[in-house]
Amino acid sequence: MSEQLQVKTMAEYMAEGKQPEVLFWVGSAGSYDDRAKKITKAFVKLLNNAGVEFAVLGAEESNTGDVAKRAGNEFLFQMQAMMNIEVLNAYEIKRIVTCDPHSFNCIKNEYPSLGGVYDVVHHTQYIKQLIDAGRLSVKGDTYKGKRITFHDPCYLGRANxxxxxxxxxxxxxxxxxxxxxxxxxxxxxxxxxGAQMFKEPEKGDKDVNILRTEQALETTPDIIATGCPYCNTMMTDGIKAKEKEDTVTVLDVAEVLANSL
Amino acid sequence: MNYLPNIIFALILIAGIGYFARNIKKLIRNIKLGREVDASDNKSQRWKNMARIALGQSKMVVRPIAGFLHIIVYVGFIIINIEVLEIIIDGLFGTHRIGLKVLPESVYGFLIGSFEILAVLVLIAVVVFWLRRNIINIKRFKSLKGWPKNDGNIILYFEVVLMCLFLVMNATDTSFQNMGAGNVISQFISPWFSDNPDTLHLIERSAWWLHIVGILVFLNYLYFSKHLHILLAFPNTYYGKLTPKGQFNNLEAVTNEVKLMMDPNADPFAAPAEDDNAEEPAKFGASDVMDLNRIQLLNAYTCTECGRCTSECPANQTGKKLSPRKIMMDTRDRLVEVGKNIDANGGEFKDDGKQLLGDYITNEELWACTTCNACVEACPVSIDPLSIIMEMRRYLVMEESAAPMELNNMMTNIENNGAPWPYNQQDRLNWVNE
Known part of the structure; x- marks a missing residue:
């Protein structure tokens, strides 16, 4: 990315005696996965562009424990949750935005009964709020007339x-x-x-991401848009398997918007 | 001697309802084998859900053809049962068509006329259902074999017989036909029978008796059938999940232990407090039906094996062994087995060396789930197969450490460095400058 991203940690805000508007929960994928990091950066570009005072936890952020919980490890989940809640509560965090629907669901729905009560929004909801408030203006020519099909992440759509x-x-x-x-x-x-991201699938006729990619390709899209780093990986792999990477691109909603500023 | 039919009728009625009540008691006892669960919250929302989903059939019509046909059979079933009320009064008091004595002829005619039309519509719907189950290639029905397949068909045959008996009963009732009100359909069937009044009377009486006996047999068949949903859909939708689908419960027993672990003032060598009011569960997660909660067991009895869940399941659609419908059927089969064990052993369960996990549901099925909630969304009566899958995964991981190797690696990474991959937590912010 050509321009320098403006990112401040919660510790830095604390040192300045200030509170950010919102905490950006980057999540494990968004922090470490090469593809997901691009989504993280695209979203930060949008936040910078809109002049949002946001903070990240940086090295103080740890895995939400969501994937451990779905795998059945309630102990590990609650350990992670309580450590994160301690940090979040110490910083008196009120509002959280994240690009990962799994973190979104987990912090929004499963942290409250463990003592972590926050206003949690998904980044697509946050971007919509920025646009509605006139803080983010989009130029509608990059993707004008392009066919975009949106793949609903389960934990954003059906689950929430x-x-x-x-x-x-x-x-x-x-x-x-x-x-x-x-x-x-x-x-x-x-x-x-359900933790499938981290294991080989069970024996079957085909992989789920291939089936979903086939469904997406039925719409003859130019772009498959998602709102989840894991969906992004799966659909990207699907497009590669179908040898369509020359004609179809998989992008996060934040990337589509960041390319349209 | 004149009272003999009344007495016989009363005996049949008492036997029919009595046996059904006995089985329902057994069913409630079996459900109570499960863990208690608090669902006393949000009463108004729960009633609304029951009205909308069970009474209003709102989720049935997501699939328009099956949904429309189902509504016909459902409405037919409820409305035609008003007729059963008349039959019971007639049978007990030796009257004939008591409705005519209390209602004006026009109203009575209108009622019976509507029942007759519904009966024909139900017959048509049932024929289409039979074709869908047996001739048309619909995967969710085709995949049923043995008893579940026969069960589905037997119910359809029952309905055909009951509807036909109702129409024949009306068609051969000379005074009803002569009245000329309400015989909307039966007037066309009437000419098929002889003109001999004695024969007609005999046929009419036979149809009448067979109709009520058939209904009582059907009532008692329910307990052994997938068809229990006609009753249990109501409590089941009432107890259905109200929180967002993605919200899984947090195990309280784990919370207590984790809090203790994280409390710097806690004495790691302290003996457990004597008056620990929160009763420790025997184990984490579920390996058998007794470890599941009562709503999950009610779910299992409510399932009518329509297979909408399985047809929406991403794992099943891609050829994996997992089928949410099978999870529900297995849970019920095991629960019934446990119930029979209790009956045979004087009210106490004797260990039979079997359990739900392993003997019915395999690890392979459980690990194929993506927790996507498609099955939960698809169920027309608010069954939650995912919650059972999750309880069993919890047992596998927390009691048996039996997660797939890759998942164990992933979890070890989270424990060690706060990410599912082996990256250093200090590097979380490296993306800013890359």
Whole structure:
């Protein structure tokens, strides 16, 4: 990325005696995974562009424990959750935004009964708020007329009933939004959920991400948009397996927007 | 001697309802084998859900063809049962069509006329259902074999027989036909029968008796069938999950231990407090039906094996062994087995060396789940197969350390460096300058 990203940690805000508007929960994928880091940067570009005073935890952030919980390890989940809650509460965090629907679901729904109560939003919801508030202006020519199909991440869509925000954000680019047959509440999983991301699939006829990619390709898209780093990996792998990487790109909603500023 | 039919009727009725009540008691006892669960919250929302999902069939129509046909059979079933009320009163008091004595002829005619039309619609729907189950290539039905397949068909045959008996009963009732109100359909069936009044009376009486006996047999068949949903869909939708689908429960017993572990003032060598009011569960997660909660066991009895869950499941669609429907069927089969064991051993469960995990549900099925909630979304009666899968994963991981190797590596990484991959936590912010 050409321009320098402006990123401050919570510790730095603390030292200045200030509170940020929002804490950006980067998440493990967004911190370490090469593809997901690009999503993180695209989102920060949007935040910088809108002049949002945000903070990250940096080295004080640890895994949410979400994936351990889905794998059945409630101990590890609660250990992680309580460590994170201690940090978040010490900084008196009120509002959290994240690009990962799994972190979003976990912090929003599963942290409160362990003592971590925050206003948690997914980055597509946050971007929509920035656009609605006039803080972020989008030039609608990069993707004008391009066919974009949005793949609903399970933990944003079905699990938390957010179907509108990502689509609303994408419409700002004047792209041609096309829906897969299985969409919103009935969208097919990308195959990464429930800790599948970290293991080989069980024996079967095909991989879930291939099936979902086939469904996406039925819409003859130019771009498959997602709102989840794991969905992104799965769909990208699917496109490679189908040898369509020359004609179809998999992008996060934040990247689509960052390219449209 | 004149009272003989009344007495026989009363005996049949008492036997029919009595046996059913006995089985329902057994069913409730079996459900209570599960762990207690608090669902006393949000009563108004729960009633609304029951009204919308069970009474209003809101999720059935997601699949329009099956949904529409189901509504016909459902409405037919409920409305035609008003007729059963008349039959019971007639049978007990020796009256004939008591409805005509209390209602104006026009109203009575309208009611019976609607029942007759519904009966025909139900017959048509049932024929289509039979074709869908047996002839048309629908995977979720085709994959049923043995008893579950027969069970589905037997219910359809029952309905055909009951509807036909109802129409024949009306068609051969000379006074009802002569009245000319309400015989909307039966007037066309009436000419098929002889003109001999004695024969007609005999047929009418036979149809009447068979109809009520058939209904009682059907009622008692429910307990042994997938068809229990016609009753249990109501409590099941009432107890359905109200929180976001992605929210899994936090195990309280784990919370207590983790808090203790993280408390710097806690004495690691302290003996457990005597008056520990929170009763420790025997184990974490579930390996058998007794470890599941009561709502999950109610779910299992409610499942009517329609297979919408399995047809939406990403693992199943890609040829994996996991089938949410099978999870529910296995849970019920095991629960029934445990119930029979208790009956055979004078009210106490004798260890039979079997359990739900392993003997019914394999690890391979459990690890194929993506926790995507498609099955939960698909269920027309608010069953949550995912919660059972999760409880069993918890048992596998926390009691048996039996997670797949790659997942163990992932979890070790989280424990050591706060990420599912072996990266240093200090490097979390490296992306800024890359």
């Amino acid at each position: 009933s957010e179907f509108h925000a990502p689509r609303s954000v994408l419409r700002n680019t004047n792209a041609n939004l096309v829906e897969m047959k299985k969409n919103k509440r009935f969208a097919l999983c990308c195959g990464a959920g």
